[in-house]
Amino acid sequence: MQINKLQVEAIKCGSVIDHIPSQIGFKLLSLFRFTETEKRITIGLNLPSKKLGKKDIIKIENTFLSGDQINQLAIYSPCATVNYIDEYNLVGKIFPTLPRKIDRILICPNGNCISHNNCINSSFIFIKKPNNNMNLKCKYCEKEFSKNIVLS
Amino acid sequence: MRNSLYKKNIISINDLKRDELELVLKKSAILKKKSAPDLLKNKIIASCFFEASTRTRLSFETAIYRLGASIIGFSDGNNISLSKKGETLADTISVISSYVDAIIIRHPQEGSARLAAEFSNNVPIFNAGDGSNQHPTQTLLDLFTIQETQNRLNNLNIAMVGDLKYGRTVHSLTQALAKYKKNKFFFISPDVLTMPNYINNMLLERGISYRRCQHIEEVISEIDILYMTRVQKERLESTEYANAKSKFILSTKSLKNARSNLKILHPLPRIDEIDHDVDYTPYAWYFKQAANGIYARQAILSLVLIENHF
Ligand SMILES: [Zn+2]
Numbered sequence: 001m002q003i004n005k006l007q008v009e010a011i012k013c014g015s016v017i018d019h020i021p022s023q024i025g026f027k028l029l030s031l032f033r034f035t036e037t038e039k040r041i042t043i044g045l046n047l048p049s050k051k052l053g054k055k056d057i058i059k060i061e062n063t064f065l066s067g068d069q070i071n072q073l074a075i076y077s078p079c080a081t082v083n084y085i086d087e088y089n090l091v092g093k094i095f096p097t098l099p100r101k102i103d104r105i106l107i108c109p110n111g112n113c114i115s116h117n118n119c120i121n122s123s124f125i126f127i128k129k130p131n132n133n134m135n136l137k138c139k140y141c142e143k144e145f146s147k148n149i150v151l152s
Numbered sequence: 153m154r155n156s157l158y159k160k161n162i163i164s165i166n167d168l169k170r171d172e173l174e175l176v177l178k179k180s181a182i183l184k185k186k187s188a189p190d191l192l193k194n195k196i197i198a199s200c201f202f203e204a205s206t207r208t209r210l211s212f213e214t215a216i217y218r219l220g221a222s223i224i225g226f227s228d229g230n231n232i233s234l235s236k237k238g239e240t241l242a243d244t245i246s247v248i249s250s251y252v253d254a255i256i257i258r259h260p261q262e263g264s265a266r267l268a269a270e271f272s273n274n275v276p277i278f279n280a281g282d283g284s285n286q287h288p289t290q291t292l293l294d295l296f297t298i299q300e301t302q303n304r305l306n307n308l309n310i311a312m313v314g315d316l317k318y319g320r321t322v323h324s325l326t327q328a329l330a331k332y333k334k335n336k337f338f339f340i341s342p343d344v345l346t347m348p349n350y351i352n353n354m355l356l357e358r359g360i361s362y363r364r365c366q367h368i369e370e371v372i373s374e375i376d377i378l379y380m381t382r383v384q385k386e387r388l389e390s391t392e393y394a395n396a397k398s399k400f401i402l403s404t405k406s407l408k409n410a411r412s413n414l415k416i417l418h419p420l421p422r423i424d425e426i427d428h429d430v431d432y433t434p435y436a437w438y439f440k441q442a443a444n445g446i447y448a449r450q451a452i453l454s455l456v457l458i459e460n461h462f
Contacts (some may be wrong), residue, residue: 119240
């Protein structure tokens, strides 16, 4: 089975992150440091999508995202799908689910938090709140923030 | 009793389970009755104060000497070669952990103690205050004092007065007392310095009742513990401060209808929020509370460093 061949050039082997809400694709690239690899990356922005109206798509050759990485995608683009491609064939399709904790990619909004120092990776856990809201709690300073504050 | 605190990092009061709190309180009482100068003989403890806090440091250091251990360390992070040379906290802790059996750390940034624990190669870390975040031994000595004066930690009416927004001692103490049943809280503070929502929500979620009040006099006849804290001038505009001063200062007059078992606590230093006349009433307990800090710290140090001593 071939996917999205007409929109963005198909890749032979690797991961395709599909159904990213438009405007978010670029953010994911930098947040997840996908650009720090030597791997060939193709991106499509504002592509037509039945589900979302407009969507972004990222294809990374010869890289298979880890389960953790995939789940961390869920906080920025909850309806993304990750397709694994081998020899141009779809060999796996994964739907991210919200992880319990999220390491490295977020920045603690507390300016006096030690996690801003060099060589420290941030780390947050999700805290479920009444009326289905989600807070993020910094492992270091123990402060709790609403999801939107940390993500903005 | 199994000592589950052995080799544990003491970073946040929230990390301690209720039976662990009880273990510390029990041990504090034992050490208060009978000193144990050989308990930590041959142990070396680092006292690393990256910001000055003379009271806390002296209290910890006294506790260490009373247990027979030795101390290395520094008392002001600005004046040590470590920070002048720009070494990271992680590296400093890694190095010091190879010298000692435990590390006490005071640092101006929130989360520093948690970070230190990640680089201490299993040498236990004691948080002596990380920015506005946690100061768990303060809470332990507060609990010990409350239990000692009231013979219980449940079914108490506790009023907290002053800066409830930024006061980390009142946050931690509320969190700790919320682990016990039937405690009731009264929060008395200027409007701009009220208890943060995460504390209020925690109480609501656990079905614990709390009330915001305007004056100490309103609740004085109902309470067992009056926990005073300082309102820092910088936190308020000058008119607000003048107003707050008159409202949140404790005088002997406000104690007129107090219960006989009432005890007034304060994490100290006091500036002017408790009139000096109050010191001579039987309710004043803040200096005894500070003295209890030695026993609570002796207790937690010995429990973390020795597996069996009951
Ligand atoms: Zn933080």
